[in-house]
Amino acid sequence: MxxxxxxxxxxxxxxxxxxxxxxxxxxxxxxxxxxxxxxxxxxxxxxxxxxxxxxxxxxxxxxxxxxxxxxxxxxxxxSLNEKDILPANHPVQIFKAENTAFQVVLNQIQQLLQLLEEDSDQAIGDELTEHIFHLGEFHNHYNRKEKLFFPIMERYGHIAPARTVWRKDDRIRALYQALKKQIVRVPLDVERVRMRYTAFEKEFKEMIFQEEAIILPILQKVFSEADWLAVANESDAFGYALIDGPEEKCAPTFEEQTNDTPPAENLVMGGGGYLTTKEAQLILNNLPLEITFVDKNDLFKYFNDITDASEMMLVRTPSSIGRNVANCHPPKSLMKVMTIIRDLKTGRRTSESMWFKMKGKYIHITYKSLFNDKGEFLGILEYVQDIQPFFELPSEVKMGLSELEK
CATH class of the missing domain: 1.10.220 (Annexin V; domain 1)
Structure with a gap:
């Protein structure tokens, strides 16, 4: 329909x-x-x-x-009935609690700005800067929305609404970055800070209303209980904004959920022996790489489990499995992503690498196309590695083993 x-x-x-x-x-x-x-x-x-x-x-x-x-x-x-009252640790309640906390901080920022306009006191400016930077935790709020809510919406066929909201989120992020850059400039230009803040606050508050009046009600009508359990179980990976996460988890672990395709007993590895499924899983999960596989139909199909999601260099959670890779990226980077995928599919390039610094580490990413012996395209392998340790290697060559503690 x-x-x-x-x-x-x-x-x-x-x-x-x-x-x-x-x-x-x-x-x-x-x-x-x-x-x-x-x-x-x-x-x-x-x-x-x-x-x-x-x-x-x-x-x-x-x-x-x-x-x-x-x-x-x-x-x-x-009228509100008992079944509409959600427990405090439900993702909807957590999302609303964060929005309430945002409103409090926004009001505090507004008051500090008014004081600063009346008296350019350094202490007020420092407190204002602290509050603005603290508000940056909204990134966690938006990431949970885009990486946990949106994949499930897409499974129910609501792809376009997710993309339009994500575009608005990116605009709000850009307005916030402009505000941050202005607040740290010396000397402090209160008039320009006010201008940047007003632009950000307007759209940020509109998104709060949009989430509570439209988006969350949509999710409550679409999502099953199992969907909400998955969201609750995976939320820690992205963190929370201005509030602590729930102490009690109401979701089963991913391993406890049923799988329609039980693994085979053995995986035959051509030219190099064979491994049982458990052995292959252990090897993949102990590589010093975060691995992602996108199949020939552009569906996110697999990621290895080398660490908790919250510790990953690029966070992946089970809710994204089966998602079209185009929907896994912000709209602003979609053209670049699709160009790489097209080139890898057509053989214009066999791999593409990039690196950047994040949280004090140098992260190296490689995208590699996979073809079978008949030349048929099977998918794209992505592997991510923390290469910071390589910059910290000693100048002398190390040939021996590390000494064990006695």
Whole structure:
């Protein structure tokens, strides 16, 4: 069935209603228009259409959506029942708690800015800088949304909404980086800090509203209990923002979940003997490399388990298995990623490497195309290595074994 967010006729009707409300339309007239066009539309589809309108180029503002939500709530007779009350360690509750914490810090920043505009005290400037940098923990919040929520949304066929929200997230990240660069400049230009902060705060607060009024309700209508358990189990890998993570985990471990394709007893290795499945798994998980395999259909199919996800150089979690590799990357880097994949598929290049510094380490990444003996493309192998130890090797040649402690 065609997703309702792509129903152009319905989308146009919803936009007309939003513009009607913007111009001060009455609740009674709103009810007539709504029942005429949306009485038979599922709540999920209505939310998806709002998500598309607010993030697309439709001329719809967040204020329009807020007014619509307010009027819609007045017409709705839905009441909260016991099954709607989620436990405190549920991912939805954690996400909302972080948003509440964001609001507190935003208010503190606003107050400090006002004080600084009245009195350019160095101590106030230092405190303001500290709060702005502390707010940077929102990156953890966004990463969980993009790396845990979005892959599951995509499995249910909602790919476009995830991409549009991710683009908005990247814009907010860019605004935050501009704010950070401005706050550390000497001498401090309070007027420019105010300008950068106002631009960031507006879109950041809009995303908070969008998450709570649209995105989380969509997820609650789409995700199964097993999906939420997977999100809860994998959230530690990305960390939390301004709050501590839940003490109790409500999700089973990945190993406890069922697997429709049990491993074979042996894996035959051509030209070099054979390994049992357990032996191969142990070898892969003890290599000093993070390995990822993307199959010929561009699906993320495998990663080795050499360390906890939170300690990985490039975080991978089970929720991403089966995800199209294009959706695993931010929209801003999609063109570069797809160019590399195309070149590896066609044989224009057999491998591609890059390196960068992250958290005090030099990280080296290689993408290598895999072909069988018939020349058929099978997929792409990615391996990631911390090469910092190589920069720290002593100048003399080491030939002997390390001395064991006696």
């Amino acid at each position: 065609l997703n309702m967010q792509f129903d152009i006729k319905r989308m146009s009707a919803l936009k007309e209603i939003l513009l009607y409300i913007r111009d001060g339309g009455s609740l009674e007239a709103f009810q007539i228009h709504y029942e005429q066009h949306f009485n038979d539309v599922r709540p999920l589809d209505l939310l998806l259409m709002q998500l598309e309108l607010i993030n697309g180029d439709y001329g719809v503002t967040m204020e329009d959506i807020k007014k619509f939500s307010s009027m819609h709530a007045q017409l709705s007779s839905q």
